[in-house]
Structure formats: structure tokens, C-alpha cells
Amino acid sequence: MSRFYFGDDSRSASSDNDNEDEDDPSSLPFATPLRRSDFLDSEFSPATYLSTLHNRHQTLEDLRSELRSRSQLLSKELLDLVNSNYQDFLNLGNSLHGGEEKVEEVRVGLLGFRKDVDSLVGVVGEREEEVGELLQERRDTREKIELGRRLVDYDARLKELETELMIETAGHETIILGEEVSDSEDDEEEEEEEEGYGVSIVKLRRNVVHYQLVLGLQKDLGEHPFVAAQAARTAKVRSTLLMDLSTALQQAKSAGASGSGRVMKVTKIYADMEESAEAVKVLKTLKSS
Incomplete structure (x- = not known):
């Protein structure tokens, strides 16, 4: 080694x-x-x-x-x-004397400190619950405000459509809200071609678009009591639109070959309204008559 x-x-x-x-x-x-x-x-x-x-x-x-x-x-x-x-x-341990008072003072001090801490924990807990309740109340208020805005929008669009269809709404003021469907060059040409017809294709198409918007808002709102209360109004709007489409289809069919293009346009509006079955029913009635 x-x-x-x-x-x-x-x-x-x-x-x-x-x-x-x-x-x-x-x-x-x-x-x-x-x-x-x-x-x-x-x-x-x-x-x-x-x-x-x-x-x-x-x-x-x-x-x-x-x-x-x-x-x-x-x-x-x-x-x-x-x-x-x-x-x-x-x-x-048995020989030690004179420290009991100090130990008791420390013990009492610790108990007082623990009591203070427990009281602070309780106060913080109460404040936390209050803040949570206020935040929830704020969220609920925002949701209600948003719902109110959507209900106002729904009612205004429905009133606008009723005005376009000349449906009487007693006790209600007509409010025009939302984007207007602008007339394109094709619509202007169609209006020139519609001379001699009582119902305008352009107006029918615009009204159906507005009707679809109303139905979309109604679906988003769900089973709200206000929406349910407007069931009679929406049903009246639908029946009026179908009546106008039926009149336009009858006028186009009565025009013969010159109205064949107009017939296609009217049936297309029926499809946009998801009422193709009504178009078939009207055409069958016209063929049998």
C-alpha cells in the first residue's frame, strides 16, 4: 500500500x-x-x-x-x-421552577393571536361571498340587458314586416330597424318588367328575407313568454306572404308563355320561404281550374 x-x-x-x-x-x-x-x-x-x-x-x-x-x-x-x-x-424536568408564568403568558398570547386570525378568516370569507354574489348579479344583469335588446330587435323587425305587408297593428307604433334590403340593378330591371302585374317580385323577395330574419331571431330567443305572445302576429305575417305569393303565381300563370320566367321566380321565393309545398298546392289548383 x-x-x-x-x-x-x-x-x-x-x-x-x-x-x-x-x-x-x-x-x-x-x-x-x-x-x-x-x-x-x-x-x-x-x-x-x-x-x-x-x-x-x-x-x-x-x-x-x-x-x-x-x-x-x-x-x-x-x-x-x-x-x-x-x-x-x-x-x-422536575427540578425546573419559575417558568410556569412565562409559559402561560405565551399560551394566552397564542390563543389571542389564533382568535384574531380566525376572525379575519371569517371576515375575508364573508367579503368573498359578497363579491361573488355581486359578480353573479352583474352577469345576470348583462344577460337580461342583452335579452332585452334582442327582444326589442325582434319586435321592431316584426313591426317593420307588418308595415311592408300593410297588416294593421292596432295600438302599436311602427319602428323601422335593421338593414334595408337594397335594390340591385337586377331588381330595377325586374321592376321595369313587372308592368302590368299587381304584385312586385322584388317586394315579395324582400319581404321573405325579412320574414326569415324574424324567424331566426325567434329561434334564438327560444320559448320566451314575449315571443310566445307574438305567435298570432307571425302567423298573420306568414299567411299574408303566402297570399301575396299565391296572387303573384296566379298572375304569372295567366300571362301564358310570357309569364313562365315569372313563375320560376315566384316558386324560387316559395323555396326561400321553405314553403315549396304551398307552391305545389297553388299550381295544382290553377291547373285544375
Whole structure:
């Protein structure tokens, strides 16, 4: 086993013969035992202590062995100390007097602090519930406002359609709301071609578009009491539209070959209104008559 030796500077600067003597452990002086007082220093540091042993003539393995023996000796002394004073350790708690008042003061202080914390937790919990209720109330109010706007829009569009169809609405003012369906160049040409016909294709198409918008709003609103109360009005609008379409289809059929294109346009409006079955019924009636 290789060995490590601590040497001072004078020995490191010696001759080759001296170095050969140092390689022989028997030629080294016997190392003195480690002093016990060195380990009792309050600022004891293992690394610092080992650095002070650079001039110690001793192998590293021997130093480790000596330190290990020192540690075992200290452990044994500590065990002997505990065993010899075991009864005193047990009686130590009974021999302490005069600290009950301090302990009671600390205990009372802790109880008061805990009570304060519990009261603060209760206050925070109440504030949290209040904030939650206010936020929910705010969300409900926003939803009601949005619903009110949609109901107003629905009613206004329905009134607009009733005005276009010249349906009497006693006790109601007509409100025009929403985008107007602008007439395109094709619509203007159709209006020029509709001379001699009592019902305008352009107006029919516009009214059906408005009717589909009303039905879309009605579907979005669902089973709202206000929407349910307008069932008679929407039914009147539908029947009036179907009546106008029926009249337009009869006029187109009575025109013969020149009205065939108009017949196709009217049936297309029926399809847009999702009332193709009504168009078939009218055509069958006209064919049988």
C-alpha cells in the first residue's frame, strides 16, 4: 500500500540521500499523539486543523487511524457521561421552577393571536361571498340587458314586416330597424318588367328575407313568454306572404308563355320561404281550374 508523508520545507530541500531515508518509515521520528485541547476550540475547523499538520512525520493512514480512535474514545466518554448522570437527566424536568408564568403568558398570547386570525378568516370569507354574489348579479344583469335588446330587435323587425305587408297593428307604433334590403340593378330591371302585374317580385323577395330574419331571431330567443305572445302576429305575417305569393303565381300563370320566367321566380321565393309545398298546392289548383 502506498504511503503519504507530511514533511517540512527543510526536508524537501535536502539531498537525494536524505530523500531515500525519508522513504523508509523506520527512519522517521515517532509522531506525538494529537492534543485533546485542539478539538475543544469553539472555532474548530477540520480543514484548518489538518493544514496545521503539514510538518507531522506520520503517514496518512496512521493519521486516519488515530483520528478514528479519537472519535471512538470521545463517543465512549459521552456514553459513560450519560450513563453516570442518567438519573439527574430524568430529574432535570422536575427540578425546573419559575417558568410556569412565562409559559402561560405565551399560551394566552397564542390563543389571542389564533382568535384574531380566525376572525379575519371569517371576515375575508364573508367579503368573498359578497363579491361573488355581486359578480353573479352583474352577469345576470348583462344577460337580461342583452335579452332585452334582442327582444326589442325582434319586435321592431316584426313591426317593420307588418308595415311592408300593410297588416294593421292596432295600438302599436311602427319602428323601422335593421338593414334595408337594397335594390340591385337586377331588381330595377325586374321592376321595369313587372308592368302590368299587381304584385312586385322584388317586394315579395324582400319581404321573405325579412320574414326569415324574424324567424331566426325567434329561434334564438327560444320559448320566451314575449315571443310566445307574438305567435298570432307571425302567423298573420306568414299567411299574408303566402297570399301575396299565391296572387303573384296566379298572375304569372295567366300571362301564358310570357309569364313562365315569372313563375320560376315566384316558386324560387316559395323555396326561400321553405314553403315549396304551398307552391305545389297553388299550381295544382290553377291547373285544375
